[in-house]
Amino acid sequence: MTLEDLQELSEKEQQRQSEKKHRILYCSAAGCVSCGSDKVSAALKAKIKEHALEKECEVIGTGCLGLCGEGPLVKVQSDNTLYQNVDVQAAEQIVESHIISNTKVAAHLSDMSAPFFASQTKIVLENCGEINSESIDEYIGVRGYEGLARAVNEMQPAEVTEEIRKSGLRGRGGAGYSTGLKWGIVSKAHGEQKYVVCNADEGDPGAFMDRSVLEGDPHRVLEGMAIAGYAVGATQGYVYCRAEYPLAIERLKLAIKQAEKMGLLGNRILESQFNFRIDIRIGAGAFVCGEETALLQSIEGKRGNPKPRPPYPSEKGLWGMPTLINNVETFANIAPIIRNGSDWFSKIGTEKSKGTKVFALAGNIKNTGLIEVPMGIPLRKIIFDIGGGTPDGTEFKAAQTGGPSGGCIPSDHLDLPVDYESLSKVGSIMGSGGLIVMDSTSKMVEVAKFFMQFCMDESCGKCIPCRVGTRHIYGLLDKISKKKATQDDMVLLEELCMMVKETSLCGLGQSAPNPVLSTLRFFRNEYEVLLQPVETYMGEPGVEVNFEK
Amino acid sequence: MAVKTLTINGEQYSAQEGESILSVARQHNIPIPTLCHLEGLSTVGACRLCVVQIEGIPKLLPACTTKVEEGMVIHTANEKLNKYRRMIVALLASEGNHVCAVCVANNHCELQDLAYEVGLVRVRYPYLFPKKTLDATHKDYVMDHNRCVLCTRCVRVCDEVEGAHVWDVAGRGINCEIITGLDYAWGNSQTCTECGKCVMVCPTGALFEKGVTVSEMEKKKGFLKYIITARQKKEWVSISND
Numbered sequence: 078m079t080l081e082d083l084q085e086l087s088e089k090e091q092q093r094q095s096e097k098k099h100r101i102l103y104c105s106a107a108g109c110v111s112c113g114s115d116k117v118s119a120a121l122k123a124k125i126k127e128h129a130l131e132k133e134c135e136v137i138g139t140g141c142l143g144l145c146g147e148g149p150l151v152k153v154q155s156d157n158t159l160y161q162n163v164d165v166q167a168a169e170q171i172v173e174s175h176i177i178s179n180t181k182v183a184a185h186l187s188d189m190s191a192p193f194f195a196s197q198t199k200i201v202l203e204n205c206g207e208i209n210s211e212s213i214d215e216y217i218g219v220r221g222y223e224g225l226a227r228a229v230n231e232m233q234p235a236e237v238t239e240e241i242r243k244s245g246l247r248g249r250g251g252a253g254y255s256t257g258l259k260w261g262i263v264s265k266a267h268g269e270q271k272y273v274v275c276n277a278d279e280g281d282p283g284a285f286m287d288r289s290v291l292e293g294d295p296h297r298v299l300e301g302m303a304i305a306g307y308a309v310g311a312t313q314g315y316v317y318c319r320a321e322y323p324l325a326i327e328r329l330k331l332a333i334k335q336a337e338k339m340g341l342l343g344n345r346i347l348e349s350q351f352n353f354r355i356d357i358r359i360g361a362g363a364f365v366c367g368e369e370t371a372l373l374q375s376i377e378g379k380r381g382n383p384k385p386r387p388p389y390p391s392e393k394g395l396w397g398m399p400t401l402i403n404n405v406e407t408f409a410n411i412a413p414i415i416r417n418g419s420d421w422f423s424k425i426g427t428e429k430s431k432g433t434k435v436f437a438l439a440g441n442i443k444n445t446g447l448i449e450v451p452m453g454i455p456l457r458k459i460i461f462d463i464g465g466g467t468p469d470g471t472e473f474k475a476a477q478t479g480g481p482s483g484g485c486i487p488s489d490h491l492d493l494p495v496d497y498e499s500l501s502k503v504g505s506i507m508g509s510g511g512l513i514v515m516d517s518t519s520k521m522v523e524v525a526k527f528f529m530q531f532c533m534d535e536s537c538g539k540c541i542p543c544r545v546g547t548r549h550i551y552g553l554l555d556k557i558s559k560k561k562a563t564q565d566d567m568v569l570l571e572e573l574c575m576m577v578k579e580t581s582l583c584g585l586g587q588s589a590p591n592p593v594l595s596t597l598r599f600f601r602n603e604y605e606v607l608l609q610p611v612e613t614y615m616g617e618p619g620v621e622v623n624f625e626k
Numbered sequence: 627m628a629v630k631t632l633t634i635n636g637e638q639y640s641a642q643e644g645e646s647i648l649s650v651a652r653q654h655n656i657p658i659p660t661l662c663h664l665e666g667l668s669t670v671g672a673c674r675l676c677v678v679q680i681e682g683i684p685k686l687l688p689a690c691t692t693k694v695e696e697g698m699v700i701h702t703a704n705e706k707l708n709k710y711r712r713m714i715v716a717l718l719a720s721e722g723n724h725v726c727a728v729c730v731a732n733n734h735c736e737l738q739d740l741a742y743e744v745g746l747v748r749v750r751y752p753y754l755f756p757k758k759t760l761d762a763t764h765k766d767y768v769m770d771h772n773r774c775v776l777c778t779r780c781v782r783v784c785d786e787v788e789g790a791h792v793w794d795v796a797g798r799g800i801n802c803e804i805i806t807g808l809d810y811a812w813g814n815s816q817t818c819t820e821c822g823k824c825v826m827v828c829p830t831g832a833l834f835e836k837g838v839t840v841s842e843m844e845k846k847k848g849f850l851k852y853i854i855t856a857r858q859k860k861e862w863v864s865i866s867n868d
Binding site: 363380382384385387534535536537538539540541543544546547548549552569572573576579580581582 | 670671672673674677685688691693710713714717718721750751752754776794795799800801802
């Protein structure tokens with residue numbers, strides 16, 4: 078396999094697809110599967126067979142189509158028509174009316190010109206909902222593996238790293254460290270063996286960006302990892318995926334097998350001297366294993382406990398060797414950057430935050446689903462234009478980003494541009510991309526309590542501030558929510574939050590108090606109305622002691 | 627190896643490259659409270675008592691795992707650090723079932739000493755009173771989980787010095803517990819060599835010898851230095867148990 082072979086394959090695949098009159102794509106990502114897209118696809122296939130249309134039509138399972146709240150979704154690619162809430166009956170109608178008699182099924186039609194679709198910029202998700210997520214040919218058909226081919230054949234490893242650095246890409250896992258800089262450190266670190274690790278241990282409640290990318294376009298992540306391996310001098314990669322994503326693991330396994338068979342992974346990739354193998358490691362569901370040092374311990378087969386940094390994994394990581402760890406979404410950005418150049422990428426986004434960001438919209442919002450927007454887009458646009466605002470016209474109250482490590486952003490800050498710096502200025506973080514919208518019915522003390530319970534349950538127990546501190550913060554929040562707390566408890570709560578934040582060992586503990594601190598900052602009155610007046614705290618009222626007896 | 631100079635609490639000191647801040651502080655009798663750290667075992671940076679403030683670094687860093695660097699300006703104690711240390715000891719006290727008056731390690735307990743050192747007079751957090759068990763199945767020793775502070779010294783000494791790895795940690799968060807083997811009773815352990823190292827490095831009365839009563843369990847930690855110097859330098863040092 079060479080670059081020319083790849084291009085030939087790509088043309089052949091495009092030719093094959095153009096010969097089809099209709100390509101009917103149904104969403105085969107976990108969201109739609111859970112509401113019955115299997116039955117829909119069976120119905121579509123049966124109808125196509127019944128009318129003997131197999132030659133001119135194909136029915137394909139594709140990645141996330143975005144509008145998860147309205148699933149199952151079906152798309153007719155030839156005329157870019159999207160159907161929502163498709164059941165078996167609707168599926169049959171689509172074939173009989175849309176495919177055969179060319180009349181669209183109005184009852185299930187989704188408006189593709191709505192801001193939900195029109196305001197998005199797709200890089201990471203460009204193939205989700207366009208190609209068969211289980212076919213390497215279709216991936217090659219959309220210039221897949223061209224980036225890898227260009228990197229190994231036409232570029233020096235240092236040039237690849239420089240290209241990524243120039244693009245301004247920052248880690249999409251949450252902290253936003255410069256990807257090119259990290260690659261540079263790993264490539265310069267000394268070690269007999271180097272590793273590339275993909276962090277697919279997505280654990281934030283309400284976040285499903287990485288899952289959707291892995292389920293919809295697994296080859297893109299593998300290609301990104303292979304390019305990274307070439308740039309830093311690694312020959313082994315690991316995808317650390319949580320066990321709760323069985324479909325993603327299945328698709329990854331298939332994708333690795335397909336790529337190895339075609340010489341795109343394994344030894345002498347694309348007839349160069351570059352060897353790179355990828356294996357999957359499955360996590361047992363601990364949230365802390367998304368923290369890089371704990372993740373590496375888990376890959377080594379040990380208990381997933383974080384270790385103090387420095388030394389950073391880029392110097393001493395897996396089995397003491399230099400290790401590059403990036404998030405799924407970061408790797409998914411690599412191939413297009415190499416293919417289209419860093420200038421193309423750095424034109425998108427803001428000065429310090431380049432490119433796009435995938436968000437999982439959830440909570441009290443009309444359009445629940447997966448979106449990709451350019452960095453710097455105002456929060457208002459995400460929530461009200463793309464997300465459609467709160468359902469039933471209730472009043473918007475706050476948006477929560479960054480999951481249990483992030484914070485709440487109130488309505489006063491709705492015009493905030495969504496980039497790394499602006500979000501941290503208001504006490505939240507970009508995080509991996511979970512965005513939970515809350516309306517006036519949400520109680521902020523309960524929100525803080527929910528996230529604190531999550532952190533308490535997910536603490537590994539290694540360091541004292543996180544192990545015991547989160548337990549007491551939870552206890553205090555519980556006391557406040559049950560109206561049993563006093564002003565004294567508020568003092569304790571704030572002290573504990575600062576102490577846990579400043580003294581914990583790893584990112585989980587250091588960021589665990591964020592939901593409490595940010596709700597205290599913007600919604601302090603909601604805490605205070607629940608407090609007991611001090612008098613009753615000092616002693617039971619109405620008890621009189623008669624000393625004369 | 628290069629020599630580094632650094633400032634601790636306003637005074638200048640020299641240190642070897644690769645040395646930890648804690649090691650330099652100990653050499654010059656600068657007090658930094660520690661719990662999980664024990665000379666001779668690997669450092670884990672878990673108890674967070676030794677966190678220090680380094681100028682130019684926004685985060686507090688543990689003295690035990692942070693290596694010295696040229697020109698570092700370190701503060702080992704200030705109002706905030708003292709407060710946080712007091713809070714950490716208070717959290718430990720609230721977490722287990724620590725009752726000094728009936729404890730075998732009373733007056734010989736590092737948790738007790740720490741409480742004095744950091745000036746803890748009152749625990750403001752509600753005591754959690756966890757339901758913990760006591761394992762007295764071993765013929766010579768007892769493990770009382772009520773008094774365990776999860777410093778993992780026993781885990782490390784058994785793994786790193788004795789080479790048996792009888793102990794490990796199970797569970798998560800507040801429910802963490804030290805276990806024997808794959809959570810067997812200690813007496814049924816096939817790997818325990820009955821050496822008693824774990825008992826001697828335990829900072830509290832969680833691990834103790836059978837037959838001792840209140841205040842009688844004095845730990846002898848000098849053996850660790852004895853073994854490690856013998857292994858590394860092939861020298862036999864006299865044991866002092868301080």
